[in-house]
Amino acid sequence: MPLTLHLGADDLTRCRFAISPLCQTHEALRMLRRPARHGYHRAWLHRVRRTLAGLDLSPLWLFVPRVGGYTPDFLGPPPGEPYPTIDDELARMRATDPALARVEMARSLACTPGLTESPRGRAALDDPAGTVRRLADLTELAWHALLAPDWPRHRSVLAADIAHRSRLAADGGLQALLTGLHPGVDWAGHRLTLRGYGDHAEAQRPDGRGILLMPSVFVWPDVVSGFACPWQPTVIYPARGMGRLHTAPAPRPPEALARLLGHQRAGLLAGLTVPASTTELADRHGLAPSTVSSHLTALRAAGLLDARRQGYYVLYERTALGDGLLAGGQGGPAERSS
Template identity: 50%
Template sequence: MPTRLHFDEDDYLNCRFAHSPLWETQAVAHLLKRPDRQVYQRPWLRRTRRQAAAMDLTPLWLLMPQRGLTPGWLCPPPASPSATFEEEIALVRAADPGAAREDALRSLRTTPGAAAAARNRGWLHSPARMVREVSDALEQIWTRLVEPDWPRLRALLEADIAFRTRQLAEHGLGELLPEISDHCAWQPGTLTVQDRADCERHLGGQGLVLMPSVFIWPHVIGTFEPPLQPTLAYPARGIVSLWAEPAVQAGTTLTRLLGRGRAAILAALDTPSSTTGLARRLDLAPSSVSSHLSVLREAGLLTARRHGRHVLYERTGLGDALAAGS
């Protein structure tokens, strides 16, 4: 089923990128329910299977139908480019119980037996209990499964955003949107998304939040119905190698020229990364990485730009040439 989003001039100005620990947490719940989507996450699933098996995810799964929509109050758009999980889960817990009940009923009706299960849990009589139990389940998934790997996940998401931002600047929204997923098609002024919804919406100046995600591959998901700002989550680049532990090695010549630490950092910056991301990847002290980054930047081999609370470093053309020549 298609969703059609119609843009006007103000919408082009109000499109933005973000990443969301809450959406990643929900995507993990979907992933654990759907074995057909687990191919690229198997190393992570093997490592976390005991923690996952110890949790009761039934409250979440009742509101995540295979064919149908997850309630909008469960996945509010991130308010900032790098919102924290604590900020986002507070919005879920603050959902109006009456509105949450009506929204949940639409999801429950699409799965046989789900409405009866919700009634047995007391949700329909006490929707505040439903909001609390679902929020508690999300918080468990975040704490036990997602938060320990969040620095690595965030680094990948920020690298994707850096790449897509350059792509947007160079080619425009019309080329970017079809590029992020085969499920997206663009005709002048209209984005068509093939997903589980059947929706048509004029954005009315709100724009669109574009959000890379690790755990939704190979699909796109979104929140498109008013009054929430339309949000489209798409598969992030680089998930194939996310859970691998590649050895980042610099060539002998580059090492002799720059020294072992700086050469390793330059070689590792094939995608934008933060100081903490590089330190973790290379097993170096963050203070040493920070010092090396400053020298490489002063030499014209790196650039830096702020994304939310973090600074991302990437190679310049000269840095690429030097790394390639090694």
């Protein structure tokens, strides 16, 4: 039967979003183990293939089954705050109770016949504290090698997804939010059902801990749930816009808009397809951060951009006026045929 999360009134009042660099790292590793999920990320895989060739990830692969199965939750526990840093999350991972880690590792190893009794499986279970340290060190290495260079772009896509779904919730309530997460997610009668999980018993009773929703760049085409106690029930779903993450260049602004605003400001406005920081925009457009900051200030003063703080970052995004001006620029008099 599908996986069903029973959510009481207290759970629904504690429905929240988060962006977790640690969870993204482990979703990327899961994706690497499952070739059917590579489709949207072939350009990224091409770029990191030499890096991957130089990494020995075998201790992590021990706990990432190739087909289905369970990956220990302590490898990517639900974050306690909306926008944790990778350093904070790795510290939390390293502080995992060895007894809990052993239970989760044993459950993961049991998904692959013979792995529990293998020399590597026995060694991991005999020293759970040491295994946690080694896995955390290797996860940190994978983060810096595979995700950190692209993290500003990933974070922007995830932030844009959360902003979109927050608007859905504001306009249509929890029904609109929860039913729009993924085609495999249903919401009815206080039950959040995740189809495609195979034979699962009911996993979660209402207990007031709420539910955590996390967009992911790497989870496609699945939607997954972390439901083992003591972790907060979590649903990880594919983020909107992830398909353009590694392939779409910054769009070229309409010529009419470039004449009105100047090429750099028009380019920045057109390039904000998802929220982005000053540093990210400077890298993408090949401009000095001080120049980008000046242009963003002018565009914001004109009502074309909004700015909001997200954790340690200030993200800029187009307003409705900015969207309208960009759309109008596509059909300026000089660009129409007469």
